Amino acid sequence: MRYKLIFIIFICLNFILCASAQKKIDDARNNDLQYQYNMGLFYLNQGIVNEAIKFLNRALELNPRYDLALYSLGLSHSMNGNLEESVKHLQNCIKINPTLTDARNALGAIYQEMGLLDQAEKEFRIAISDEKYKSKDNSYYNLARIYMVKGNLKEALKHVEWALEINRRMVMAQNLKGIIYEGLNDFKKAIDSYRLALDTLSEDAREKDVDINFNLAVTYFKNNEFDKAKEIFEKISKRFIDPAKRAEIDQYLKLIK
Numbered sequence: 001m002r003y004k005l006i007f008i009i010f011i012c013l014n015f016i017l018c019a020s021a022q023k024k025i026d027d028a029r030n031n032d033l034q035y036q037y038n039m040g041l042f043y044l045n046q047g048i049v050n051e052a053i054k055f056l057n058r059a060l061e062l063n064p065r066y067d068l069a070l071y072s073l074g075l076s077h078s079m080n081g082n083l084e085e086s087v088k089h090l091q092n093c094i095k096i097n098p099t100l101t102d103a104r105n106a107l108g109a110i111y112q113e114m115g116l117l118d119q120a121e122k123e124f125r126i127a128i129s130d131e132k133y134k135s136k137d138n139s140y141y142n143l144a145r146i147y148m149v150k151g152n153l154k155e156a157l158k159h160v161e162w163a164l165e166i167n168r169r170m171v172m173a174q175n176l177k178g179i180i181y182e183g184l185n186d187f188k189k190a191i192d193s194y195r196l197a198l199d200t201l202s203e204d205a206r207e208k209d210v211d212i213n214f215n216l217a218v219t220y221f222k223n224n225e226f227d228k229a230k231e232i233f234e235k236i237s238k239r240f241i242d243p244a245k246r247a248e249i250d251q252y253l254k255l256i257k
Helices: 001-030 033-046 049-062 066-080 083-096 100-115 115-129 137-151 153-166 172-182 187-200 205-207 211-222 226-237 242-255
Strands: none
Touching: 033 049, 033 066, 033 205, 049 066, 066 083, 066 100, 083 100, 100 115, 100 137, 100 172, 115 137, 137 172, 153 172, 172 187, 172 211, 211 226, 211 242, 226 242
8 A cells, every 4th residue: 555655646746747847848938039930930831820920929029129020920910811910010020120121022012912002012112122132023023913903014014024034933923924915915925925824833733723724715715716715614614613703704605606
């Protein structure tokens, strides 16, 4: 009986010691700036945004001037659709570190989403003026989108071509180039751009794509190449698409028949 009691006491002490050690580890992590930031970044990359925000907020409690945490928190809020909160954190990030050009590009994208095109354009222009910035293709692409909305198709074309000079495999830029040419009624060049966008995709992505194929089919239709348009419309109509897109395809197919 005595030995059994000693064994039980030993087990209880061991549990207490383990719990105490774990608490020390948890306390250390809670006060470790890099740990909190890394966890926030991990959850952000996984798309688990609320968890990311929790860890990034804790990182900023430990260091309110941590520029990368502010940048990541801005991205997190944008993914949650909280654009005003995103703007606030990105602006604070840039105030602390004006050389963090990724934050400027992100801020421009948020302004663009909010319809603040002039403010967005300003941020993108600052981004491309940074000689060390390695993602200028994104800024040129976003500027092209702004000029598209403003109806300045020639300026949009110029900027999307600059984006593609930097990154020839930028599928969304090739697709946008096709949309611009389509708007300029240059259907042959639009078709070439859409086909190049599709060729750039992996085989699996190409088989699942709806949007670029749809754009290509519509342009074939406008160019009076009805057989090619019909073939693509019928192919993508078998894929998972929203009812509005399916109705639009059905309308084109009726016109072709």
